[in-house]
Structure formats: C-alpha cells, structure tokens
Amino acid sequence: MAAFRRAAVTAPARMARISTSTPAARAVGGGVTDPDAAKPTLEIDPFAKAARLNRPMSPHLAIYKWEMTMIGSIMHRATGGAGSAIFYGGAIWYAIAPFHSATVVNLAHSLPVPMIIAAKVLLAAPIVYHSLNGIRHLTWDTAKALKVPDVFNTGYVVLAGTAIGTAYLALQ
Amino acid sequence: MSSRIMCAASRSAVLAAARPSTLVRRSMSTADAAKPVPAIEPKSRMHGSYHWNFERALSVASIPLLVAPFIIGSHPLVDLGLGVVIPLHSHIGFGAILQDYLAVHKYPVAGRIAAASLYAATGLVLYGCYQFNTNDVGITEFVKRLWVGKQ
Structure with a gap:
C-alpha cells in the first residue's frame, strides 16, 4: 500500500524534486546565489564556502555522544602535549640558564612523601598512557586492529596497562 | 631524472582520474583547456609520504x-x-x-x-x-x- 502511494507521487512533483537536486539547479531555480554552483567540486574553496554559509567547522564534536574511544583519542593528544610541554620547559630552562641536576633532585626530595607520590602519579600516568597508546597507534598504522570492537578492546588494554604501569612507577 | 619524469607522469594521471568533470569540460572547450588548473594538490605526490x-x-x-x-x-x-x-x-x-x-x-x-x-x-x-x-x-x-x- 505504502509502495503504491509512493509510486503515485504525481509526475510534476517528481520533476520539481529532481530540478532542485543538484547545486546548479538549486542556484538557478531556487533564487539562491551560490558562486560555487557552476564550479567543478575540486575548484571550490571549502574554507571560503564554509565561512560564507556560516557552517560550523568540522569536526563538530558537540553533536556526538562521548565514547571511550573519543576520550582516549583526545587524551593521547593531551598527555603528549602536557608531557612535551614539561620536557620543553626543562630543556629550554637548561639551555638558557643551566642548573645543577643535584639541586633539582634535592629540592624534589625535600617535599613530603605523600606529595612525592602524588607527583609521581601525575608524571607517570600521562607518559605511560601516551607510550602504550602510541603502540596502539603504531598497530593501527599497520592496518591491524581497526575493527570497532578491536579499537575498544585495545583501548581497555591500554587503560589497564596505564593503571598497572603508573602504580608500579609511583611506588618506586 | 627518469624517476622524476615518471613521478610527474603518474601524478598527472592520478589527478586526471580524480577530476573527471575537468576532463569533460576541457574536451568541450579549447579556451578552457588553456586555463591553468589551480594547484589544489601539493606540489609533489611524495608530499605527505x-x-x-x-x-x-x-x-x-x-x-x-x-x-x-x-x-x-x-x-x-x-x-x-x-x-x-x-x-x-x-x-x-x-x-x-x-x-x-x-x-x-x-x-x-x-x-x-x-x-x-x-x-x-x-x-x-x-x-x-x-x-x-x-x-x-x-x-x-x-x-x-x-x-x-x-x-
């Protein structure tokens, strides 16, 4: 019955639908002035077009439900960026104003023990996570473990490894 | 030298395959054929490799x-x-x-x-x-x- 009704869409209505189904047709028939309408796709400047039509920039993250894989992905960048920022900070400091390593070591171990353990957790967790997740990335680069269940399972393995590795390093 | 020529040849082949609309347009008009295609792709096909x-x-x-x-x-x-x-x-x-x-x-x-x-x-x-x-x-x-x- 439904199929019959679909087939019974009148011919003029169908033609109207077809005539508005291409960018060029829309530009001519719909009263919309699209300067890109007649251009081949590869010659359209996507950034200019997105700005002109006030489109949101991709990736438009707010429309997606947060999944573990997404959190793991942004955490890879965050941990890499944070770890590198600390490394850069220390190395640039040494390049500009060389210090004695013993001074830093003595200063660190003059802190109360709970604070030292907390600092070890805060330092070790991002480094361990980024290292293990980096191996996951290198695995993906060989086109392995790319099915969605594999992506989740390797993600859980990395999280478990991060917990174990961080606990081991923090208690050294 | 020969490898560079081969690279250039295969690059243009890849680009031609990627834009059939450009090919059709070119075959219809000689004025369009003379128009340079904007460089959208990187200069070398090895870029990004x-x-x-x-x-x-x-x-x-x-x-x-x-x-x-x-x-x-x-x-x-x-x-x-x-x-x-x-x-x-x-x-x-x-x-x-x-x-x-x-x-x-x-x-x-x-x-x-x-x-x-x-x-x-x-x-x-x-x-x-x-x-x-x-x-x-x-x-x-x-x-x-x-x-x-x-x-």
Missing part, C-alpha cells in the same frame, strides 16, 4: 629508547638518542596541534608566529638536551635520581 614515514620512524625509535634504561640503566648513547628523538617527536606533535587549533588560514598572524616560535623552541630544546647530556648526568640518570632520590 616521507614525513609520515619520518614520524613513524621517530615513534618506533622511541620504544627501545624508553625501554632500554629499565634494562641496561643509564647510557650516554640512550641519552643522546632521547635528546634528539623526544624533541623531534614533540615538535611534530605540537605542530599538528597548532595546525588544528591555530590554523594559518584562520589565524594568519598568530598561526605563523606560533609556528615560528615552535621552531625556535625546538632548537633550544635540542641544544639544552645536548648540553645537559654532555655537561650534567644525562637525561636517564637525572630522571632516575629524581624518581628514587639517590645521589
């Missing part, structure tokens, strides 16, 4: 460099390697972050300043690592002492 391999090489190299100190302890060659691999790997990572959040096409001034500053910072980091590895105890020994508190 070598630097990708270089990034992976750095990542793969960092695995033994990070594992070795746990097995053999501190070694000057490991320190030297870490002092080069970590800065370059970080440089690429920071560069990707800048490209994503401070893209030059969107922030022409700030994006360029940030990109140039990154090069300066990485240069200083490479220099600092070399100085630390040659004048002080080295990266791995420093981390070890910082971690377990022994002098």
